[in-house]
Amino acid sequence: MHIHSYTNSDFGDREPATDHYGVKGAVNADVHRAATFAAFKKLNIVKAVVSGNPQSVDEWFEKDSHHIVIRGILMYTPNDYGMDSVKLEQMIKDKKLEVFGEIAPYYGGTTLSDSIWQPYLRICEKYNIPVAVHTGGGDPGGTYSWSPKARLRLADPYLIEDVLVKYPNLRIYLMHGGGEDWPEHAIRLMAYYPQLYTDLAVLLWVEPNTQRYVKELLRNAKEAGYLNRIMFGSDQMIWPYAIEKSVRFLNSLNFLTKQDKEDIFYNNAAKFFGLKN
Numbered sequence: 001m002h003i004h005s006y007t008n009s010d011f012g013d014r015e016p017a018t019d020h021y022g023v024k025g026a027v028n029a030d031v032h033r034a035a036t037f038a039a040f041k042k043l044n045i046v047k048a049v050v051s052g053n054p055q056s057v058d059e060w061f062e063k064d065s066h067h068i069v070i071r072g073i074l075m076y077t078p079n080d081y082g083m084d085s086v087k088l089e090q091m092i093k094d095k096k097l098e099v100f101g102e103i104a105p106y107y108g109g110t111t112l113s114d115s116i117w118q119p120y121l122r123i124c125e126k127y128n129i130p131v132a133v134h135t136g137g138g139d140p141g142g143t144y145s146w147s148p149k150a151r152l153r154l155a156d157p158y159l160i161e162d163v164l165v166k167y168p169n170l171r172i173y174l175m176h177g178g179g180e181d182w183p184e185h186a187i188r189l190m191a192y193y194p195q196l197y198t199d200l201a202v203l204l205w206v207e208p209n210t211q212r213y214v215k216e217l218l219r220n221a222k223e224a225g226y227l228n229r230i231m232f233g234s235d236q237m238i239w240p241y242a243i244e245k246s247v248r249f250l251n252s253l254n255f256l257t258k259q260d261k262e263d264i265f266y267n268n269a270a271k272f273f274g275l276k277n
């Protein structure tokens with residue numbers, strides 16, 4: 001429930017960035033998309049929420065002959081891509097947007113509860129469009145470069161509580177389960193708001209430290225009885241190999257039963273999105 005798409009403008013001319021393990025990212029948008037689609041096929045992935053700039057999401061949708069792509073949008077601030085509420089509503093009416101997310105107000109210095117996001121949330125509630133919101137920190141060096149307004153404290157899941165109260169019928173899921181920072185807050189929020197789901201995303205692969213936290217999150221969610229609202233996602237960014245790595249990591253966790261894994265990989269998301277089994 002968490003895949004990223006790009007256009008070549010997102011890559012630029014520089015050497016592809018390396019991840020924590022020194023693995024270089026895809027060299028361009030075509031290579032990246034082909035490798036991601038190949039991973040879908042190899043791993044039998046039947047649906048993926050894809051977020052990126054609207055052009056990249058359109059391209060993926062057009063090239064997706066297996067109808068895997070669920071069209072999202074990546075936004076850090078409410079006016080990314082010149083967006084406003086009229087344009088968003090039109091995208092939904094034109095059936096070009098199926099999930100409002102990944103929405104990552106953290107990077108732009110706001111929270112989803114801030115007034116500037118409310119017109120969008122009202123539209124999502126009206127059209128029954130699910131919202132996917134980034135929680136937990138991200139890109140530790142980013143605050144000194146591309147996301148100067150990002151502050152860790154803005155990524156606390158508790159900061160979306162007002163949204164849950166204001167729009168009780170809104171379908172919404174957390175991304176990254178509160179990150180390394182607030183896995184407990186993610187679980188507590190799910191306890192208070194039974195409509196709330198979370199995905200696991202980047203935690204499954206990006207660093208040994210996030211893998212440590214995600215194990216804790218899953219163990220605690222299982223013990224607490226909230227595993228049925230946790231959804232798989234890889235958040236591969238520019239590293240398509242991360243999809244298989246994430247699948248393998250989740251499969252390696254011995255404290256989860258086969259049924260638990262099937263629920264996390266498919267059943268919970270099918271329930272959240274109302275997919276037919």
Ligand SMILES: [Zn+2]
Nearest residue numbers: 002004102235
């Ligand atoms: Zn993401």
